[in-house]
Amino acid sequence: MHARRVIRRLPRACATAAVVALAAGCSAAAAAGPPPAAAVPTPVTVTTAAVTPADRTDPRTVTAELGIPSIGVADLPVVPYEGTTDDTAGTRVQDRGVAASPYGEHGGVGPGEVGNYLVTAHRLSAGGPLRDLPSLEKGDEVVVTEGGTVYEYRITGTRQTSFRSERSLAEQRAEVPGEPGEKPTKAMITLSTCATPEDDAAGNFWRDAHHNPEHRIDKIGVLVSSRPS
DSSP: OHHHHHHHHSOHHHHHHHHHHHHHHOTTGGGGOOOOGGGSOOOOOOOOOOOOGGGSOOGGGSOEEEEEGGGTEEEEEEEEEESOTTSHHHHHHHTTTSEEEEESTTSOOOTTSSEEEEEEOOSSSTTOTTTTGGGOOTTOEEEEEETTEEEEEEEEEEEEEETTOHHHHHHHHSSSTTOTTOOOOSEEEEEEEEOHHHHHHTTOOOBOTTOOBSEEEEEEEEEEEEEEO
16 A cells, blocks of 8 residues: 555656556565556557668668669669769769769769669760660669669659750759759659760760760659569
């Protein structure tokens, strides 16, 4: 009876703690029968927060792998770097014959994340890993594997970026491809490579400091599924 009177004088949180402590120290008394109803602690509900991208390894620091079955691309490394599309750091990555993915203030998100996952690679030089990118059609599959998860995107459209237009570059790098300032609601991907043959055929031989032609061909896709690898 003394224990019950003490519990009534304490705040509810302290009373619950006192009951738990008494229950733990009175296992022998439990054999005599169930404790009085007033001594039974109220059940505590424990909730677990959903896992978010912030809870896993930062996808911006992990090399992913790119697959585009319709044009024969398989297991192409996608190296993340802090910067923006086709800058000096990105060009150095592409020159190794792999794809590059910028992140940071002027970059994109990671695989499977809401926003614009930017991936660039050479079309003609360094082995030309994205030589056939222009032939991608709406509905074609793009697969990115990273951190034990496979992300499947589907191509939804094509756009062209001009290196000589700040507006065009902003559209390419926007969180919603082609729509600067729009808030993203989907996980999307932009696959980009040079339009050198097309520019040369049109008599446009302009090049930037990294020998990029004026235009790039961008294929846009949206995430449709994800699964363990």
